[in-house]
Amino acid sequence: MDKITRKTSFGQWFSPINLKTFEEQVKTMKLDYYTKKLSTESFLKLLLFSQLTEVESLHALGDCLFDDQLQKEIDLDSISVSQMSRRLNGLNPDLFQILFLDLVGKIHAKTHHTKMVMPLKIIDSSTLPLNLTNHRWAKFRKTKAGVKLHLRLVFMEKGISYPEKAVMTKASEHDRGQLEVMVDDRECMYVFDRGYLDYERFDRMTDDGYFFLTRLKKNAVIRKVYDFKIPDDSAVLSDQMVLIGTTQNRAENYFRLLKVIDSRGNLLQLITNRFDLEPDEISDMYKSRWTIELFFKWIKQHLNIKKFYGQSEWAIQNQVFIALIVYCLHVLAQLETESKQKTLQISRYLKAALWKPAHIWIRKIEGKAIP
Incomplete structure (x- = not known):
């Protein structure tokens, strides 16, 4: 990471996002044509902040804008809950999926496989429960509603793993139906349950x-x-x-x-x-499957995908893709600093130094003393 910067820690963490690609997509989708206040870029930053700090609701997120430093970072001093809700429900999730895949490409470019015979890609899914009253479209049992996150995780040595492909379906969708969608690379070994x-x-x-x-x-x-x-x-x-x-x-x-x-x-x-x-190589490869279980556990514990801000299918997907983007940004910070810190610790340091100069956060995750 560039240590000579005037960015805040949040700005440095956010910097791998390709805003040029993002702006092109916003123009193509005509997302800011009639927007007077809440631009798509400001909303993206606000959603990333909400995931990073685990804000529980749009009402609570609106209250966060009392913070002058947050206002300055996202170029917004206040916004109503109804405006945020309309934005979240009306944004096509393809926009955030494109950002997610672009970050995955950056992680690919910074990683390489050494001792592994070939890359391991682990496939699994996790059900995210929803309130049946507010999410009738996601009903899959008499009293339950939910969506399913189908995920492909790249397993790396040295403790680094990252999501590579994600598909959202209703919870009633069987895993088998997504296998062909997840399998598209002959230069790897797929591991699944x-x-x-x-x-x-x-x-x-x-x-x-x-x-x-x-x-x-x-x-x-x-x-x-x-x-x-x-x-x-x-x-x-x-x-x-x-x-x-x-x-x-x-x-x-x-x-x-x-x-x-x-x-x-x-x-x-x-x-x-x-x-x-x-035979023991095969056995060890299967043991690696547990990594995706730990990944699902991590994002459910430390990111906000248990309480959803919106009720529409698009709103749910947008919130999940924002969570995956947050995780990828943590991985990129880990790779760029060659940090031995775990993802959770990198996230904690970031939250503690959110509006401080970026070099403070960078030195902390590099394990260096702060002058």
């Missing part, structure tokens, strides 16, 4: 040159074809070439089945179409 189990799609992925690793259900029908030799010091119980499925529902390709014991003592049956790796 048994919620995505689909033998026909496993065949299609194998035939198309995509690598995957998942686990079978306990009652899966398996026919052993060959036993591979396991190294003496391996934690893997067995390593086999198998055919999977019944006569009516059977995969055509041969797969590799490994049996391992997890940390809780449960037997796991891991299935993959990679035959060139050591």
Whole structure:
């Protein structure tokens, strides 16, 4: 990061966002044509601030504008709740998704894979509950409403992982239906849980040159074809070439089945179409799947995606994409400073130094003394 700057810490944190691309999208979508006060850029900064500081409602967000420094940063001294609500419900989520993907591209450019045989991309989903009374469009049970965030997470060494692709659906959407949307890169290894189990799609992925690793259900029908030799010091119980499925529902390709014991003592049956790796490498790759569970836990605990500001589908999606943008900005700060601090600590330092000169925050996350 550039240490010779007059930016506030918030301004420095925000700086990876490409405002030129953003302004082009705003013009294309004609979002500021009839706007007198709340420009889309000011609203973006306000929403990022609300996520960063975990503001609970639009009413509370409006009250935050009593802060002179926030007014100066976003070029806005006051705004009504109704104006913010109209903006949030009326903005096409594609705008924030484009920003999110642009930041993902910046993270890609700053990361590289070293010891990993190939990049790991973990796929999973998490349901975000909604109030049924206010979100009838998201009903998926008699008394429940919700949306589902389908996510692809890039797993990196040195403790860095980041979201790469996100799709929002109603909670009633099954995970299996999103697998093909999430799989588009032949130069990686996809890791996902048994919620995505689909033998026909496993065949299609194998035939198309995509690598995957998942686990079978306990009652899966398996026919052993060959036993591979396991190294003496391996934690893997067995390593086999198998055919999977019944006569009516059977995969055509041969797969590799490994049996391992997890940390809780449960037997796991891991299935993959990679035959060139050591059994313990496969086992370690599957253990990495836990990273996405930790990611979902992190954003639910430290970002604002449990209480939603709006009731429309667009409003919900906008708030989720803003949360993902916040996380990506934290990752970029971590990468640019080569900081060993965890994402949560970077976020805490930022909130503590929000309107102070950027160099104070930068030195703090670099682990250097502040003069």
